[in-house]
Structures are given as C-alpha cells and as structure tokens.
Amino acid sequence: MASEKPVTLKDLTILGKENIPSGGGFLILPSQLGYFDLLRLELVLAGREIVYVLKKGAALHPLLRVHLERESVHAMEFTPGETETSAYRSAMADAAKSGAVIIYLPAEAATMVSPMTTVPGTKLEFLLKAGIPVLPLHVHRRQDTALPIERRYSDAEVIFNFGKVLQGEDTNLPNYQESLLLLSEQCINECAALDLSLGYALILGFKKHGTRNSVVDGKDDKILRFDKVFATALALSEVVKKETKKDRVGIILPPGLGGLICNVAVVMAGKIPVNLNFTAGRAAIESSIRRGEIDRFLTADIFVRKMQSFPWPPSKQLILIERILPKMKLAIAKWLVLSKILPAAILAAMLGISKKGGRKEALLLFTSGSSGEPKGVALTHRNLVANVMQFGSRLGMQSNDSILGCLPLFHSFGCTVTLWFPIIYGLHLVTYPSPLEVKKLAQLIEKYRITLMISTPTFLRSYLRGVNRESLASLKYCVTGAEKLPSTVAEAFETRFGKTVLEGYGLTETSPASNLNLPDPESLGDEESGYCWLPSHRQGSVGHVVPGMAVRITNPDTDEPIPLHQSGMIWFKGPNVFEGYLNDPKRTAEVLKDGWFRTGDIGRVDLDGFLYIEGRLSRFSKIAGEMVPHETVEEALVKAMGLENETVRKIAVVGVPDIDKGEALILLTSMPGGPEHQEILDLRYRLLDKGMPPLWIPKKMIRVSDIPVLASGKLDVQNCEKIAKAGM
Numbered sequence: 001m002a003s004e005k006p007v008t009l010k011d012l013t014i015l016g017k018e019n020i021p022s023g024g025g026f027l028i029l030p031s032q033l034g035y036f037d038l039l040r041l042e043l044v045l046a047g048r049e050i051v052y053v054l055k056k057g058a059a060l061h062p063l064l065r066v067h068l069e070r071e072s073v074h075a076m077e078f079t080p081g082e083t084e085t086s087a088y089r090s091a092m093a094d095a096a097k098s099g100a101v102i103i104y105l106p107a108e109a110a111t112m113v114s115p116m117t118t119v120p121g122t123k124l125e126f127l128l129k130a131g132i133p134v135l136p137l138h139v140h141r142r143q144d145t146a147l148p149i150e151r152r153y154s155d156a157e158v159i160f161n162f163g164k165v166l167q168g169e170d171t172n173l174p175n176y177q178e179s180l181l182l183l184s185e186q187c188i189n190e191c192a193a194l195d196l197s198l199g200y201a202l203i204l205g206f207k208k209h210g211t212r213n214s215v216v217d218g219k220d221d222k223i224l225r226f227d228k229v230f231a232t233a234l235a236l237s238e239v240v241k242k243e244t245k246k247d248r249v250g251i252i253l254p255p256g257l258g259g260l261i262c263n264v265a266v267v268m269a270g271k272i273p274v275n276l277n278f279t280a281g282r283a284a285i286e287s288s289i290r291r292g293e294i295d296r297f298l299t300a301d302i303f304v305r306k307m308q309s310f311p312w313p314p315s316k317q318l319i320l321i322e323r324i325l326p327k328m329k330l331a332i333a334k335w336l337v338l339s340k341i342l343p344a345a346i347l348a349a350m351l352g353i354s355k356k357g358g359r360k361e362a363l364l365l366f367t368s369g370s371s372g373e374p375k376g377v378a379l380t381h382r383n384l385v386a387n388v389m390q391f392g393s394r395l396g397m398q399s400n401d402s403i404l405g406c407l408p409l410f411h412s413f414g415c416t417v418t419l420w421f422p423i424i425y426g427l428h429l430v431t432y433p434s435p436l437e438v439k440k441l442a443q444l445i446e447k448y449r450i451t452l453m454i455s456t457p458t459f460l461r462s463y464l465r466g467v468n469r470e471s472l473a474s475l476k477y478c479v480t481g482a483e484k485l486p487s488t489v490a491e492a493f494e495t496r497f498g499k500t501v502l503e504g505y506g507l508t509e510t511s512p513a514s515n516l517n518l519p520d521p522e523s524l525g526d527e528e529s530g531y532c533w534l535p536s537h538r539q540g541s542v543g544h545v546v547p548g549m550a551v552r553i554t555n556p557d558t559d560e561p562i563p564l565h566q567s568g569m570i571w572f573k574g575p576n577v578f579e580g581y582l583n584d585p586k587r588t589a590e591v592l593k594d595g596w597f598r599t600g601d602i603g604r605v606d607l608d609g610f611l612y613i614e615g616r617l618s619r620f621s622k623i624a625g626e627m628v629p630h631e632t633v634e635e636a637l638v639k640a641m642g643l644e645n646e647t648v649r650k651i652a653v654v655g656v657p658d659i660d661k662g663e664a665l666i667l668l669t670s671m672p673g674g675p676e677h678q679e680i681l682d683l684r685y686r687l688l689d690k691g692m693p694p695l696w697i698p699k700k701m702i703r704v705s706d707i708p709v710l711a712s713g714k715l716d717v718q719n720c721e722k723i724a725k726a727g728m
Contacts, residue, residue, distance in 0.1 A: 011154065012040050015186055016162035020044075020135065025096030026165060027053075028103045029127060030137040031180055032118040035064040037139055037158060041103065044160065049100040051076055053092060055123070058107035059531040074100075089130045096132045109532040116544055117180060120534060121607030125173050134171050136163035138183035140190075145393040145547050147193050147385075148426055149204035159187045173607055174563035181550040185574050188548025193389060194575055197357030197381045199267045201388075201424050203344050206230035209426030210340070212399060217257040218406075218432035218444045224257060226423065231336035233264035235328045236321070237351070240269040243296050243319060248272045248364060250289065250297040252310070254433035255405050255418060258321055262298040263409070263419050267362075270352050274364045275409040277374070279711035282311050284374050288366045289313070291376055291582055357381020359579060365412055367508050376582030377412075377508045385424075386575035387416055387511035390546035392425050394516050395477065401451040402428035404444065406435040408711055412512035413481055417454055427452075435713070438462040442471035449474040456482040456713030457489050460501065461648060464492055472497045479504050479516065483714050484613060484631045488644040490539065505542035505613060509597055510549075511576040515611050517543035534608070541610035549574040551605060552596060556627075559598075564605040567614055571596045602629070619717065621655030621663040623695045630654065633665065633696050640686045641671070649707045652715055653698060654724045666724040667698035670706050702727040 033041070042050065052068060054060070056077040060068075068075045076095070078088035092102055104127055109118040117124075128134060138161045143153040163179040166172075188194070193201075210227030217224075224232075240249060249266045251273055253259040259275075266273040274292050276285060298319045304312060312318070325332075339347060348355060362381040366374040403422055407414030422429040430448045432441055435455065442463065444450065453475055460480060463472075472478075478499050485503040493501050500519060506512035518536040537543070545551060552571040553564050562568050577597045580588035591598045602620065603613045615629035622628075630653040637643075643650050651669045658664035667680070680701045687697050704723060708716035 009040060009043055011156040011158065013159045013190060014044065014162075015159060015190070016164075016183070017044075019162045019164050021133070021165060023099065024133070025098060025100050025102065026133040026135050027092070027096065027127065027130065028101060028135045028137050029119070029124065029176065030104065030106065030139050031116065031184075032109075032139050033103075033106055033137075035061045035067070036156060037160075038064060038067070038103075038105070040158070041137075041160070045101055049098075050074065051092075051095045051100045051102045052105055053078065053102055053127075054105040055079070055107060058105070060105065060108065064105070076102075092130045093132055102132065107532040109534055115534060115536075116177075116184065116609045118532065118534065120532060121173060121609070124176060125607065128166075128171050128173055128176060132171075134166040134176065136166070136176055136179040136183060137161070138163070138180055138187060140184065140187035142191070145188065145191065145389055147201070147389055147392070147424060149201060149208055149424055150193050159190055161187050172563075174565045174605070177605060177609060178550075178552065178564055181545065182573070185548050185550040188386070188390075189575055191389070194382050194386050195356045195358060196385050197354050197360075198362045198384050198420065199270070199351070199353040200344070200348050200355045200357070201385055202264060202267060202420070203348055203351075203353065205423040205426065206339065207344055207347075209399070209423070213422070213426050213428050215257055215260060216428070216430040216444075216448060218430055218440070219256060222257060227336065227339065228332075229257070229261060230264070230339055231332045232325065232328075233261045234268055234335035234339065234351070235331035236261060236265035236325065237268035238331065239319065239324060239328075240265055240271065240296070240298075244271075246271075246293055246295050247361075248274050248292050248294050250292070250294040251275045251409065252278055252297055252299040252307075253303060253409065255407065255409055255414060255431045256433050257431060258300060259409050260419060260429070260431070262321060264423075266298070268351055268353065272361055272364055274366075275415060277366060277408070277410040277711070278307055278310050279408075280366075280374065282309075284366075285311055288374060288376070292364055357385070363415070364582065365410065365415065365508050375584065375587060377578055378580065378582050379511055379578055383511045383576050383578055384416065384420055386548065387513055387546075388421050388424050390548055390574075390576060391417065391513040391516070392421060394518065394544075394546055395452070397425065397427055397452065399426045400428075401476070402430055402448055403452045404441065404450045404454070405429050405431040406433070406441060407454060407456075408435075411482075411711075412508040413454055413506065416511060416513070435459045436462065438467055442467040445474060446471040451476040453478050455480050457485050458483065458649060458709055458713035460489055460493055461646065464496055464645070467497075469497050472499060475499055477502055477519075481506055481512075484615075486635055486638060487539065488635075488638055492645065500537065502537065503542050505611065507599060509578045509591070509599075510572060510574070511578065513546055514549055514572055514574075514576070515542040515545050517541065538606070538608070538610045541606070541612050543611065544609050545572075545611065546574075546576075549576070551611065553604060556602065559593075565607070567602060567604045570599045570601050570603045570611070570613075572599060573597070602627075621665060623655075623658075623663050623665070624661045626693075626695055628655075628665065628696050630665070633692075633698070636687060636690065636692055636696075637667065637683070637698075640683060640690065641669075643671075649709060649715070652707050652720050654717065654720045656721070656724050656728055658699075661695075664700075665696070665698040666727070667701045668704050668707060668720055668723060669701060670704055672703075700728070 052075040056079045106118045140159040142157040161183040361378045363379045365377045405418030481504045490501045502517040505515040550573040553568040556569040619630040655663040708719035
C-alpha cells in the first residue's frame with residue numbers, strides 16, 4: 001500500500017526554518033498540503049504535539065483520510081457559519097495554549113494551474129480570527145512551474161517556505177496574503193532554470209520541439225518548422241558576428257518569420273536584440289539608437305521602402321535579410337545537420353553561448369512613451385526565463401496549442417510571448433505584421449485553429465465589427481493588456497463570440513507579465529461533496545499574480561506600507577522585475593528600492609488575491625485634494641454618451657493645471673456634435689443624475705479628428721495632454 005512507503009526529507013527543501021517557533025502553540029496555514037506534504041511536515045515538526053483542523057466533510061485524499069483516523073492522530077473538524085464556530089475557535093485556542101501545533105488541512109480544490117493558495121479567502125478569514133499565532137507556509141511543487149526544457153521533476157520534489165509568525169493585530173488576511181506572496185517569490189528564486197541564459201534556453205527549446213512545432217507567416221502562409229527556423233537563425237548569426245563588435249543589434253521589422261529569425265540570430269551571435277519602435281517619432285528613435293550604441297540593423301528592403309518617415313541610418317549599417325538569406329542555403333543546411341546531431345552543450349560551446357546568463361543584459365526594450373520620453377529597459381537573462389516560466393505555468397498550454405503573434409516586437413508582450421515563450425514551451429506560432437487587420441487575423445485564427453490570442457482593448461473593439469462568431473471558435477484564451485479593459489468591451493466581445501476576455505497586466509519593467517485572469521475551473525462537485533472551488537477570473541480585476549511575484553501596497557505620497565486591501569501604490573518583487581534603466585541611475589533609483597519596483601499604478605488586492613488596477617498615477621488628477629481616476633471617468637462617459645458599441649476609441653480624459661483646484665479634467669472627443677459649451681452642460685447633468693461626484697465631471701470638451709493612440713494600442717497620454725493644454 002502507498003501509505004506504507006517510508007517518507008523522508010530527501011526531496012524536500014526547507015526555507016525559513018528559523019521562523020518555526022521552538023515553543024508554544026501556533027497555527028500553520030499552508031498554501032496547499034497534499035498527503036506526502038503532510039507526512040514530511042510531521043517529520044519537520046518531530047517531537048511536537050500536532051492537532052489537525054479541517055472543515056467538516058472536507059474532501060481529502062483517501063490516504064490522508066486514513067492517516068487522520070489513526071488513534072495517535074488528533075483531528076478537529078469545524079463548521080463555519082454555524083453557532084458552534086466560536087466554540088471551535090475556543091477549542092483551537094485552548095489547544096494552542098497547551099503548546100500544540102495546529103495544522104489546517106485544505107480540502108481538495110478545483111483550481112487552475114499554479115494557484116497562490118488552495119484556501120478560499122473566507123476560510124482564511126475565519127481561521128485568522130481564532131486569536132492564535134499563525135505561521136504561514138508556502139508549499140511549492142517544483143513540477144508546477146518547471147519549464148518543458150528542464151528535467152522532469154517528481155511529485156515528491158517540494159519546497160517548504162515558512163514565513164514570519166503573525167501575532168496579535170498583525171494576524172489578518174492582508175498580512176497573510178502579503179507573506180504568502182513573498183514566500184512564493186523566494187521559492188521561485190530557488191528554481192535552477194532561472195540561471196539559464198536565454199540563448200541556452202532557446203537551444204534546448206529548438207532541439208526539443210524542432211520537428212514538432214512550426215511557425216506560420218500569415219502574410220503568405222509560409223510554414224517553417226522550428227528546426228529550420230533555428231538553422232536559418234544560426235547561419236544569420238555568423239553574419240551578425242562578422243558585421244559588428246558592438247553588444248547590441250537593432251531589429252526593425254514587424255511580427256513575422258523574418259522578425260523571429262532575426263531575434264534568434266542576434267541571441268545566437270551572443271549579442272543583445274533591440275527591437276526598435278518604428279512608429280515612434282524621429283527624436284525618440286534617434287535617442288534609442290544613440291543610447292543603445294547600435295551600429296548594425298537587421299531589416300528588409302520592402303520595409304525600408306514602406307517606412308519612408310523612419311530615420312534610416314546609412315545603408316552600410318543595414319543588414320537586409322531577404323538579400324543575404326537566399327545566398328546562405330549551404331550554411332543553413334550545415335547548421336540544420338549540426339543542430340540535430342550535436343548535444344545542446346556542445347552546440348552552445350561552438351556558438352560561444354554560455355549556459356548561465358543570470359543578471360547580465362539579454363534584451364533591451366524602450367518603453368512606449370505614453371506619458372513621457374521612452375526609457376531603455378534592460379532585461380536580464382533571469383528576467384526573461386523567469387517570465388516565460390511564470391506565464392507558461394499559469395496558462396498550462398500543450399504542444400498542439402498555437403499562439404497568434406501580431407503585436408509589435410518592440411512591445412513587451414509581443415516580444416516575450418511571441419518570441420521566447422513558444423520556442424521554450426514548444427507551441428505553434430502564427431504571425432501577422434499588424435494587429436489592426438482583424439478580418440485577416442480572424443481568418444488565420446479559424447484556418448490554423450489558434451488557441452491563444454494576446455490583444456489590447458483598442459484592438460478588440462475592431463473584432464466587434466465584421467468578424468463572424470465561428471472565426472474565433474478555436475480560442476481557449478483571449479488575453480488583453482496594455483490598458484484597462486472597459487466592461488462594455490468585455491461584455492460586447494463575450495456576447496458576440498462566446499469568449500470571456502481575460503484581462504491581464506504587466507509592464508515593460510516586469511518582462512512583462514505580472515498578472516493574469518484565467519477561465520474558472522470546472523467544479524469537482526457541489527458544496528456538500530466537500531470539495532473546494534476557487535475562482536480564477538474576476539471581472540474588473542487583472543487576475544492573480546503569476547507565481548513568484550510578491551505585492552506590496554503603499555501610500556502614494558509617503559511610500560509607507562498600507563494593507564493590501566486598501567487602495568494605494570502597487571509595488572512588485574520577483575525574478576522578472578528588471579534591474580534598472582539603461583545608463584539612468586537617477587530614474588532607476590526613483591522606482592527600485594531594496595528589490596521592490598514602484599509601478600506607478602494605483603490599485604488593491606481583494607480577499608481572494610485578485611489585483612484591481614484603479615489607474616496609473618499619471619492618469620489621476622488631484623482636484624481640490626481628491627484623487628480622481630481618469631479611466632473610471634471615461635467608463636462613465638462611455639455609458640452616458642451611448643458609446644458602448646463603438647469599435648474605436650472616441651473619448652479620452654486628461655488633467656490640466658487649474659489655478660482654483662489644482663487640476664481640472666478635460667474631455668477630448670472625436671464625436672461630431674453641436675456647441676461644445678451646451679454639450680458639456682448636458683453631459684454634466686446626465687452624470688450628476690447617475691451619482692457622479694461634481695469634481696469628477698470634465699470642465700471642458702475639446703473636439704479632435706481622432707483620439708491619439710500608440711501602435712501598442714495604448715492611449716497616447718502625452719499627445720492628449722498637449723491637445724488639452726493648447727485648447728485651454
């Protein structure tokens with residue numbers, strides 16, 4: 001019988017053991033606890049009296065149930081919500097006073113991959129109010145976050161991480177959640193894969209998935225297997241090495257087979273790819289090239305001709321791929337053979353690719369500049385490998401799944417999710433150069449049975465016009481980010497296509513994914529069956545943090561910590577958090593403190609761990625001492641103006657200086673209409689009738705031909721503010 005197999009501490013890593021009290025009673029609240037985890041925990045606590053606490057009728061592993069029925073094991077069952085609740089709390093408190101260690105046993109739970117915890121917030125609140133010191137325990141199963149290119153981890157390989165004991169007034173849900181997230185972050189940092197260089201991770205990915213997965217160039221339906229993509233990139237990498245001695249190489253290409261090959265080639269040349277934002281202004285582009293110290297650029301003839309406004313460097317600095325690749329058939333054939341027969345380690349040595357990358361720069365991205373001059377975000381090997389691991393472990397995709405890659409490669413989501421992620425995880429990739437041509441994209445989704453689409457609310461609006469419901473039938477996930485998802489867009493998309501839009505969140509500085517909503521899991525049974533069900537999606541939130549991300553909330557003015565459930569400045573800590581802006585220590589010091597990153601966004605966490613973004617600090621106005629969120633005002637205006645079904649953005653709210661109240665709100669609109677003064681007056685009455693505070697109502701309306709939007713789909717805040725100030 002499996003229960004008779006001796007359990008040892010051989011496959012267990014223990015962190016925070018010094019936090020386990022040597023005397024006195026306390027409650028251990030684990031994130032999850034399976035049968036073998038429990039047996040190991042008993043070994044860790046050898047010599048201490050243990051009392052197990054569980055919900056009456058909770059569904060448990062059969063072996064665990066047998067274990068609890070032994071005479072030597074003490075178990076206590078409680079029924080939350082009934083009159084005996086206080087009696088059970090008293091019994092727990094009495095057991096703790098006698099010096100016993102009380103361990104809560106979570107029921108088997110229906111949940112998505114890699115949850116923060118398998119205990120619902122309401123149960124945690126019940127247990128935390130028992131008046132007993134609480135020892136948080138994060139249980140990390142290595143197989144849950146392992147990359148496909150790693151060795152297979154067994155069920156037994158686990159990390160226990162004990163947090164600091166919560167006592168007295170500190171014993172509350174926000175503090176417990178904050179502790180658990182920090183413990184998760186520490187566990188992820190123990191993963192050996194984070195030491196891999198991006199180049200070596202890609203070599204392992206190409207070798208593992210080379211004949212099974214492919215890239216489709218949606219422009220001409222050309223299909224190339226991963227092994228041939230790899231061979232082509234290796235041949236091109238030899239050219240890159242000869243052409244420049246600089247560390248960084250520019251890439252000026254849209255999403256497509258060419259863009260993928262060029263990025264891989266630069267990495268295989270031992271250099272740092274810089275995908276330049278060809279939609280930015282001349283000054284921003286020239287600044288990026290200068291600060292990146294770039295002297296060679298991979299691009300294509302057709303793109304040079306198309307982008308006439310781009311400040312192209314001298315032709316001798318351009319490496320035009322469609323001119324040189326056709327001449328490299330022999331080199332490609334050579335690398336195709338070598339990449340198959342040589343082990344990854346020998347191949348890497350031949351290429352000069354180190355197995356370990358760590359905290360060295362692997363990728364340079366420039367922020368979109370939606371609210372200021374673009375900043376150079378230097379992401380490390382550790383950042384990128386970590387985020388691929390985090391994002392991939394949450395989605396749990398299979399080798400037959402496919403991704404639509406149409407976001408710009410200079411966009412952080414477009415880069416991580418459509419370049420490195422599919423290669424390392426072994427997923428099909430279908431590319432297209434523009435996210436705007438939604439009819440063509442819908443055809444590709446239908447033709448190639450695409451399962452994951454990454455988009456933005458701005459681009460999703462376009463699908464609501466002229467795309468058939470059947471075209472998107474294959475999608476498992478429609479993930480959106482870059483800007484707040486309006487409820488009107490989410491509801492309209494679900495009504496039309498029967499697909500829930502899963503809002504996520506991330507920043508260039510977090511490589512980028514930090515949060516993700518997922519489809520809710522199917523129930524394992526009704527409440528009476530004893531199983532636990534945890535939501536993975538909550539409308540209006542950006543979802544749970546990815547594994548290994550810690551969250552802190554502070555007062556925006558003082559940076560003093562406040563409870564997670566209160567609204568304030570969001571800070572992140574994790575292996576995917578960048579280590580600084582390129583040659584800019586001043587701005588780096590403004591956002592990085594002791595490993596924590598100040599996001600600039602205002603938000604809060606709810607009792608089930610969902611993060612809510614209430615707006616970017618730059619998209620708040622302080623009016624008469626009150627913080628007014630522009631995006632909340634915009635959502636109310638959309639409803640008041642009847643714009644729910646519009647497929648493009650028609651309004652934007654910005655703040656401008658105001659002598660009397662500090663700031664005033666200005667409404668930009670591309671809607672035609674009558675006199676602006678009369679319209680803003682009518683709008684004011686409508687908003688007041690709906691209960692909007694007077695301070696939140698725009699002071700003036702300015703008509704524009706189009707609302708300025710960046711190529712990434714984000715609102716161009718900087719240009720909106722210029723228009724508003726000029727119109728005052």
